[in-house]
Amino acid sequence: xxxxxxxxxxxxxxxxxxxxxxxxxxxxxxxxxxxxxxxxxxxxxxxxxxxxxxxxxxxxxxxxxxxxxxxxxxxxxxxxxxxxxxxxxxxxxxxxxxxxxxxxxxxxxxxxxxxxxxxxxxxxxxxxxxxxxxxxxxxxxxxxxxxxxxxxxxxxxxxxxxxxxxxxxxxxxxxxxxxxxxxxxxxxxxxxxxxxxxxxxxxxxxxxxxxxxxxxxxxxxxxxxxxxxxxxxxxxxxxxxxxxxxxxxxxxxxxxxxxxxxxxxxxxxxxxxxxxxxxxxxxxxxxxxxxxxxxxxxxxxxxxxxxxxxxxxxxxxxxxxxxxxxxxxxxxxxxxxxxxxx
Amino acid sequence: xxxxxxxxxxxxxxxxxxxxxxxxxxxxxxxxxxxxxxxxxxxxxxxxxxxxxxxxxxxxxxxxxxxxxxxxxxxxxxxxxxxxxxxxxxxxxxxxxxxxxxxxxxxxxxxxxxxxxxxxxxxxxxxxxxxxxxxxxxxxxxxxxxxxxxxxxxxxxxxxxxxxxxxxxxxxxxxxxxxxxxxxxxxxxxxxxxxxxxxxxxxxxxxxxxxxxxxxxxxxxxxxxxxxxxxxxxxxxxxxxxxxxxxxxxxxxxxxxxxxxxxxxxxxxxxxxxxxxxxxxxxxxxxxxxxxxxxxxxxxxxxxxxxxxxxxxxxxxx
Amino acid sequence: xxxxxxxxxxxxxxxxxxxxxxxxxxxxxxxxxxxxxxxxxxxxxxxxxxxxxxxxxxxxxxxxxxxxxxxxxxxxxxxxxxxxxxxxxxxxxxxxxxxxxxxxxxxxxxxxxxxxxxxxxxxxxxxxxxxxxxxxxxxxxxxxxxxxxxxxxxxxxxxxxxxxxxx
Numbered sequence: 001x002x003x004x005x006x007x008x009x010x011x012x013x014x015x016x017x018x019x020x021x022x023x024x025x026x027x028x029x030x031x032x033x034x035x036x037x038x039x040x041x042x043x044x045x046x047x048x049x050x051x052x053x054x055x056x057x058x059x060x061x062x063x064x065x066x067x068x069x070x071x072x073x074x075x076x077x078x079x080x081x082x083x084x085x086x087x088x089x090x091x092x093x094x095x096x097x098x099x100x101x102x103x104x105x106x107x108x109x110x111x112x113x114x115x116x117x118x119x120x121x122x123x124x125x126x127x128x129x130x131x132x133x134x135x136x137x138x139x140x141x142x143x144x145x146x147x148x149x150x151x152x153x154x155x156x157x158x159x160x161x162x163x164x165x166x167x168x169x170x171x172x173x174x175x176x177x178x179x180x181x182x183x184x185x186x187x188x189x190x191x192x193x194x195x196x197x198x199x200x201x202x203x204x205x206x207x208x209x210x211x212x213x214x215x216x217x218x219x220x221x222x223x224x225x226x227x228x229x230x231x232x233x234x235x236x237x238x239x240x241x242x243x244x245x246x247x248x249x250x251x252x253x254x255x256x257x258x259x260x261x262x263x264x265x266x267x268x269x270x271x272x273x274x275x276x277x278x279x280x281x282x283x284x285x286x287x288x289x290x291x292x293x294x295x296x297x298x299x300x301x302x303x304x305x306x307x308x309x310x311x312x313x314x315x316x317x318x319x320x321x322x323x324x325x326x327x328x329x330x331x332x333x334x335x336x337x338x339x340x341x342x
Numbered sequence: 343x344x345x346x347x348x349x350x351x352x353x354x355x356x357x358x359x360x361x362x363x364x365x366x367x368x369x370x371x372x373x374x375x376x377x378x379x380x381x382x383x384x385x386x387x388x389x390x391x392x393x394x395x396x397x398x399x400x401x402x403x404x405x406x407x408x409x410x411x412x413x414x415x416x417x418x419x420x421x422x423x424x425x426x427x428x429x430x431x432x433x434x435x436x437x438x439x440x441x442x443x444x445x446x447x448x449x450x451x452x453x454x455x456x457x458x459x460x461x462x463x464x465x466x467x468x469x470x471x472x473x474x475x476x477x478x479x480x481x482x483x484x485x486x487x488x489x490x491x492x493x494x495x496x497x498x499x500x501x502x503x504x505x506x507x508x509x510x511x512x513x514x515x516x517x518x519x520x521x522x523x524x525x526x527x528x529x530x531x532x533x534x535x536x537x538x539x540x541x542x543x544x545x546x547x548x549x550x551x552x553x554x555x556x557x558x559x560x561x562x563x564x565x566x567x568x569x570x571x572x573x574x575x576x577x578x579x580x581x582x583x584x585x586x587x588x589x590x591x592x593x594x595x596x597x598x599x600x601x602x603x604x605x606x607x608x609x610x611x612x613x614x615x616x617x618x619x620x621x622x623x624x625x626x627x628x629x630x631x632x633x634x635x636x637x638x639x640x641x642x643x644x645x646x647x648x649x650x651x652x653x654x655x656x657x658x659x660x
Numbered sequence: 661x662x663x664x665x666x667x668x669x670x671x672x673x674x675x676x677x678x679x680x681x682x683x684x685x686x687x688x689x690x691x692x693x694x695x696x697x698x699x700x701x702x703x704x705x706x707x708x709x710x711x712x713x714x715x716x717x718x719x720x721x722x723x724x725x726x727x728x729x730x731x732x733x734x735x736x737x738x739x740x741x742x743x744x745x746x747x748x749x750x751x752x753x754x755x756x757x758x759x760x761x762x763x764x765x766x767x768x769x770x771x772x773x774x775x776x777x778x779x780x781x782x783x784x785x786x787x788x789x790x791x792x793x794x795x796x797x798x799x800x801x802x803x804x805x806x807x808x809x810x811x812x813x814x815x816x817x818x819x820x821x822x823x824x825x826x827x
Contacts (some may be wrong), residue, residue: 031451032613034546050614051461053548062548062580135479137462139370140523165802233362234377236401237563238555240611241549254571254578267578274564322462324610325556326397327369328377351766436694512814529757537759540811543799575716583798590715597750619774622757645750650733650741655749659767660781 001176002191003184004257006165013183014060014092015040017153019180021088024058038092046093046131047161048089054246054319055094056101059122062243063298066118066264085118090178093159097142097317098127101156102244104304104313108249112306122281127174131166132156136205139318141331147316160194167194173272193288209313209331217337218253218302221294228290231297231333234326237289241269241320241328242296247313250276271296297333345511345625346391349414349440349628352508353386356412363412363440364402366395372467373453374478377402380412393487396447398422398603400558403432410436410607418442418494420503421601422558423637428641431561443511446487446495448474451613453490458483478641493499493522493617494604505639528618544582544589546612553616554592556609559599559635567591593619598627598644601636630654669723669789673700673782674705674709678732678736682772692779695786704768706730707740708827711751714765724789726768728781734771741769753807763788764795 005013017023017040023038025079028045032052038044064085065077071078091099102123109116109123132150133140142148152158156175159166167190170176219225245299252269255262269276272293277286286292322327343351351466353363362379367377367388375394380386385634391414399413400422405575413421420441426432453476454461458550463479474485486606501514528536551568568576575591592606600620607616631654675681681702687694703709707792715724735741744765748767755762761815766785800806 029546029617030543031455031611034612037806039811041811049454049555062576063578095571135463137460138464139462173647230379233379234402236552236555236609238552238609239550240552240609244611252578256577256579265579266546267580271395273569275569321370323610323611325552327374329370329376332370339579413764445754488791491716533756533761535759537796538797538809541800544798545809575712581799585721586798590719590758591712592713593754594711594751597747597754600686619757623750623754626753630749630753631746645746648739648746650742652745655745658766660768660777660784 001170001179002187003168003179003183004162004165004187004190004221005159005168005184008028009167009183010046010092010159011044013039013178013181014042014044016181017090017092017178021090023090023092024055025092026094033127035091035094037154044093049321050095050133050137050317051085053099053244053321054101054317055098055128056080056246056248057092058089058091058126058128059102060105060119060249060251061122062268064118064266068261068263068268070261072260077213085122085125088123089122090129091126093131094128094130095133095317096130096149096151096153096155096158097140097147097305097315098246100151100283100315103154104311104315105249107308120151127156127178128154128173129157129159129168129178131152132158132194132196132201134201136201136323138320139320140205140316141209141318142316142332144211145314145316146330147314149201149205160197162190162193162197162311167191169194197308199249202249209335211334212335213338213340215302215305215310218334218340221337221340222298225290227337228294229259231336232293234270235289235327235328237272237274237292238325238326239272242270242272243268243329244319244323246315246317246319247300271299273303293328293333295335298329301334345442346389348510349391349442349508350386350389352440352510353389353412353414354379354383356507357383357386359410360412360438361406361409363414363438364399364439365389365414366391366397366399371464373450373461373464378407380659391442393446393448393474393491393558394467394469396450396492396608397507398556398558398605400426400603401556401605403437403558404561405469406436407432408436410438412438413441414440415503415506416440416442416447417500417504418444418498418601418603419558420505421500422603423636424505424639425601425636425643426561426601427635427639429643438509439506441506441509443513444518445514445615446491446498446501448487448490449492449589450608453485456483457489472537492604492608493524494602497522502638504637520620524615525618525621541582543614544585547580547582547585547586547614548612549580549588550611551588552609552611553606554588556605557592557596557600558603559596559604560592589616589619593623596620597623598631598633598646599635600624664780667794669697669786669794670721671699671724671726671786671789672717672722672728673696673698674703674706674713674727675700675727675737676729676741677702677704679730679772680770680778683728683770683774683778684774686775687778687782688775690775692775694779694782697786697789698782705735705737705740706744706748707735707737707742709744709748711747712753714748716821718760718764718795719752721795721797722796723792724764724766726782726785727765728770728778729767731769748821760795761792763792788818 024035024036109119152171156172250269300313365377366375398419458478497519538575547637
């Protein structure tokens, strides 16, 4: 299905959906742009810049309550309440790379043996209305990881800015359902214009880098600590890259004691942190930032592709580069491994 | 010879005895610099200095403890080095300090606000004496350096490195502004407004600990109490209260030690104005103890010592 | 005064074992009337009190926090309260920037023999906290509160760096 929606109507769409769903949309947030729960009265900021954080919180919130334990009096047996996520979510205005992040989650959270009910429920109940990019940032490399500025995979509706509105194309039946709303008008011949824009955006990205040799080349550097010490020298071992990343799916589970009740929560974890692999004995197999950066890069460009049909666990959004306080560039590290002369 | 040439000559003269010298090079785009670890003369060619060289490289020093390294520091960064020395967190004999006389650095956030399009679309940058010519998404813009200078540079009274083995550049006569408008305006707000501001702002914090890890004085790093499970100071739950609690931990542990280098705020990926808290605490430290961290060698941080009679603390009579 | 007709508030007291805790005991033995809002945590010395104890208590919903130790120059461990005095003073001065009312935190010195002084301190502090009322929660309590904050955020209210790039 192809339709057209004006800018005003897109804001109206967000407001209308907010009545029945949890709508996440990029809003100007004190000089930056973040995804916030959209409320009528808010204005979306779709174009000034890509949101600093990725939209992954829609399907994988930073904190998720798994279960709550309640007891009325200390002597009584506690009551355990599982809390599966309820309700529908809609993400409006994320970029195709952000929407694609969850495609990296899927094979991990749903296998023949293991199914993660919390993730799957949200995944099923979340619709992504993405906006195609019209020009690449210096940190963008989606075209090198098998995607592009107007990649529909992972989205339910893909918007392309044309004049004072957007050409909307449905990608999934869920997307089509939303596009039946009256706010969408006939697209006429605007589709061609949209195609031209998308083609131009792709052209601006230039030639893609070939990561085909990356898995083997990174594995070859696995025991080369000198290589990783040099690559990680400027890393300060914070978690900005992982928390910003649309594809980072690691989590931690902790129990919070709240007096007579308690809750079991799942929170984002980050492999750049010392505690990520800290063992009960006090031993830590990844004791330095060099070990940890090796894991982060290796996981995305080598171990994951080896397990999952060669798919690189990176959507090329560039957030980890641009938001890194020290300017660590993951592209440069993979290149260095690929070009390494034995 | 230019300041950069002088610096390169100085580094070359010492590079042989050092594990590496920490400086800056061009980063992933023309608007960004990134730390450079110089191990050979070939690396030296990539060295840059100037308004884009924002990082406080003193942050890396404790990570090289036990090895002999060189570090390039601006005036503000040199205060962090002094504070690390004063607290015996690094050894003076193990560090060769290449001090700069600094003309100030930019705030990427201010550049972003001043440009006609997002700096992510930057194509080229020309650095002039008092301006930056930036081409972004096909549009050229000239930004006055004065307009995009980091806040810390506006109130800087130590542009020239306070401690160094080599001091490079022409000495300045600093003319700092007495205070920052944004700070004054925020402090003047009512408790309720400030409270709501932090509630709201801490709602966007993702607790990535970039502020902590970028801080040159946050030396616990992997052993920070914020990530300890026992005692449990901060829940893993990403609530405004827990995020704020971490900021309180940072500010408390930096009381009397913070050199106001602004790295926490610069590092924040979601642009939380963390320096509002740090500057305020530093002001209290100045008022009560007449102490400024990193201003002089051989000072003891005020909370690590005491006086039997405190001149500026009232005995709390009831 | 005693919270008879008012809802009892949550006041946390950190008391040094050697003086103020004894002072509270003396007040009890002397049968001095005291308000019942205070929950006392006994610590070995006011120097043991990390200012973050106080912050954590306030963030966890305490309506007031009272710290009491030995009078300066009278510490059981000679100098614990000298360090405490500096730390607690810095915390008290810092609180205003966070928007937490600094009157919700007080520190003072009461010796083991000062039962009457203890009664005065605890009565006055409780009265002050009751005047201030229950402390606002740092985490918005309901969806409505979250929404109000979210809309406020999208309009950049209360933010010092919004709108102007000039310092």
